[in-house]
Amino acid sequence: NAGVTQTPKFQVLKTGQSMTLQCAQDMNHEYMSWYRQDPGMGLRLIHYSVGAGITDQGEVPNGYNVSRSTTEDFPLRLLSAAPSQTSVYFCASGRLADYNEQFFGPGTRLTVL
Amino acid sequence: RKEVEQDPGPFNVPEGATVAFNCTYSNSASQSFFWYRQDCRKEPKLLMSVYSSGNEDGRFTAQLNRASQYISLLIRDSKLSDSATYLCVVTPNTGGFKTIFGAGTRLFVKA
Numbered sequence: 001n002a003g004v005t006q007t008p009k010f011q012v013l014k015t016g017q018s019m020t021l022q023c024a025q026d027m028n029h030e031y032m033s034w035y036r037q038d039p040g041m042g043l044r045l046i047h048y049s050v051g052a053g054i055t056d057q058g059e060v061p062n063g064y065n066v067s068r069s070t071t072e073d074f075p076l077r078l079l080s081a082a083p084s085q086t087s088v089y090f091c092a093s094g095r096l097a098d099y100n101e102q103f104f105g106p107g108t109r110l111t112v113l
Numbered sequence: 114r115k116e117v118e119q120d121p122g123p124f125n126v127p128e129g130a131t132v133a134f135n136c137t138y139s140n141s142a143s144q145s146f147f148w149y150r151q152d153c154r155k156e157p158k159l160l161m162s163v164y165s166s167g168n169e170d171g172r173f174t175a176q177l178n179r180a181s182q183y184i185s186l187l188i189r190d191s192k193l194s195d196s197a198t199y200l201c202v203v204t205p206n207t208g209g210f211k212t213i214f215g216a217g218t219r220l221f222v223k224a
Contacts, residue, residue: 031210040121042200042216043157050210058211090156099210100145100202104156 001026006091006105013081013112021076021108023091029103030096032074033058034066036087037107043090049074050096081112114139116213117203123219130191134218136201137183145204146177146184150197151217157200160186191222 007022025032033048035058045058049068063085065077074093078085088109092102119136126132138146146163161168163175163184174187184203188195201215 033212035214040216042117043214045211045213048210056209059213096210100147100204100212101159101162102212104158106156 003027004091004093004103004105006089006108008108009106010109011111013078013110015082015112017081019078019081021078021089021091021110023074023076023105024072025074025091025093025103026072027093027103028071029093030071031099031102032068032091032093033102034064034074034076035090035092036060036085037090038087046076046089050099078110083112086110086112115215116140116205117201117215119199119201119215119218121216121218123221125221125223126191127223128191128193130222131187131189132191132220133185133187134199134201134220135183135185136203136215136218137181138201138203138213139182140203140205141179141182142206143182143203144206146175147202148173148175148184148186149200149202149214151200152197157214160199188220191220193222193224196220196222 034046035043047066049055091105094102148160149157150160151157172189198217
């Protein structure tokens with residue numbers, strides 16, 4: 001099993017550009033989530049999903065969209081990148097019954113100039 | 114006040130030492146508690162769950178104190194490989210499936 005995979009590993013964007021961060025898991029987990037991690041602030045939940053077709057907002061959803069068309073994939077879209085979105089983005093998945101026991105992907109380091 | 118607060122450290126300890134971290138949470142109705150470990154520039158990984166009765170896994174012991182609203186992690190006989198950031202995680206009782214991470218406590222174990 002590959003677990004949780006994320007692409008790309010690194011990305012540099014210019015302000016105003018859009019892009020999609022990819023996340024996939026092969027563990028058949030119902031729960032998937034996106035976090036951003038900034039120095040001194042810990043991980044903050046952006047969006048999460050409890051199954052295909054179901055998504056909900058986390059703590060910091062503004063500027064990001066998600067969709068969940070399959071159990072395996074949970075892409076995160078930045079609509080119009082801003083320097084404040086420079087961060088490390090982690091995708092995670094888990095069984096819905098134990099959704100706090102999450103398995104994380106390796107992360108995407110995003111810089112917005 | 115942050116929902117979950119941790120002493121950022123760093124804690125610098127020699128090999129073999131015992132070290133303890135605390136994490137306080139503000140929502141008294143919080144339901145579930147966990148410790149994750151994060152190595153430098155890596156993803157977080159679940160270390161252990163925290164139960165009301167306490168939880169021990171080898172050299173690691175986690176405790177929950179609901180009255181004072183904190184959880185703790187005790188590491189005995191520290192190893193160099195224990196050097197990492199330890200993240201406290203809380204599930205608030207606010208509906209939905211949300212998880213709150215603390216900012217983490219950094220631990221350096223020295224030879």
